[in-house]
Amino acid sequence: MKKLLVTGVSGFLGWNLCQLAKQQWQVYGTYFSKLVDIPDTNLTKVDLRDFQELKRLFEQIQPAAVIHTAAQSNPNFCQIHPEESYLINVTASLNIARLCTDYSIPCAFTSTDLVFNGLNPTYRETDPVSPINHYGEQKVIAEQGMLELNPKTVICRMPLMFGIAPPGASSFIQPFIKVLRERKELSLFTDEFRTPVSGQTAASGLLLALEKVEGIIHLGGKERVSRYEFGRLMADVLELPQEKLKSCLQKDVPMAAPRPSDVSLDSSKAFALGYQPLSLREELKKLRGKV
Known part of the structure; x- marks a missing residue:
């Protein structure tokens, strides 16, 4: 090889x-x-x-x-x-x-x-x-x-x-999952959109x-979602406690780096070449019991 x-x-x-x-x-x-x-x-x-x-x-x-x-x-x-x-x-x-x-x-x-x-x-x-x-x-x-x-x-x-990560690394969902499992409050943006x-x-x-x-x-996905929408879907599919999952706006969370509100990608060029992301629900189902 x-x-x-x-x-x-x-x-x-x-x-x-x-x-x-x-x-x-x-x-x-x-x-x-x-x-x-x-x-x-x-x-x-x-x-x-x-x-x-x-x-x-x-x-x-x-x-x-x-x-x-x-x-x-x-x-x-x-x-x-x-x-x-x-x-x-x-x-x-x-x-x-x-x-x-x-x-x-x-x-x-x-x-x-x-x-x-x-x-x-x-x-x-x-x-x-x-x-x-x-x-x-x-x-x-x-x-x-x-x-x-x-x-x-x-x-x-x-x-x-998002997905499975090696020891010492993580995707953006690992901290979310940890907070929800500990039944602590998790606030996610309703005004930041991506194509995960x-x-x-x-x-x-x-x-x-x-x-x-x-x-x-x-190489984006096929669905445009806010972080909050993604969090709801993730909690539903992975059967995580949702009572402490809250919505917020970018301006509610002070951060060093400015964040764009919607950087959704049009990946139709890649799709035409054979790049085929599953739906977010299907992708998350594959992670059950692994994250």
């Missing part, structure tokens, strides 16, 4: 990607601070910000393709620590693009729906970017820089993602995009 290099395998998306990719590829994964156990995956500790260290890794592995999922993806952290987050979100991404160009291999990069300002949904790949926080800005710089270095880079704009998918579905989209796409592709 051909060798696939996946960065950030101790994170939610990278970990889910490895589970699926190892069926088709010989997978090599990088981590930085958290070692996770992934059967049938070759793991290496690497500081992706260090170009020489990354260059040695490419020389050692000789990958046939790369999927770059490693990131500092917490918008509030990026807002407070812009220089530190820039190094992983931009510098490391450009380093990877340079090496993929040198090796003439495809590279898929995981960007975000937060490259948009939320004022003109539903967003297509051709719509102008307009980020309103540092995280979105960093992803835009990385997108543009990687495409300049290597026009064959696949920019995969990811939506909100499961980590498993997102991983299938990344592998499809790596094979079939050059340039930008959106």
Whole structure:
């Protein structure tokens, strides 16, 4: 099997990607601070910000393709620590693009729906970017820089993602589930809309995009929901206590990073290529007893 290099395998998306990719590829994964156990995956500790260290890794592995999922993806952290987050979100991404160009291999990069300002949904790949926080800005710089270095880079704009996570990582639902099971109050926004998918579905989209796409592709789900609507559905499907699940508005919760109100993605381009997210209810049913 051909060798696939996946960065950030101790994170939610990278970990889910490895589970699926190892069926088709010989997978090599990088981590930085958290070692996770992934059967049938070759793991290496690497500081992706260090170009020489990354260059040695490419020389050692000789990958046939790369999927770059490693990131500092917490918008509030990026807002407070812009220089530190820039190094992983931009510098490391450009380093990877340079090496993929040198090796003439495809590279898929995981960007975000937060490259948009939320004022003109539903967003297509051709719509102008307009980020309103540092995280979105960093992803835009990385997108543009990687495409300049290597026009064959696949920019995969990811939506909100949920599902099973490795130890030390989580998707956005794990904290919600914990709070509801403890019968504590959980307030979710009624005025923030996304197009979520499961980590498993997102991983299938990344592998499809790596094979079939050059340039930008959106890998959102088929349903536009608010966080509150999603929380209600999740509690219903996973049979969680709902009496403490409350609604709120974005302005009710002070946060470091500004949040766009609606960054729903139009992913019809990916759907036409065979990307087929299940309904949110079906996706959540698959998680029963596992989260």
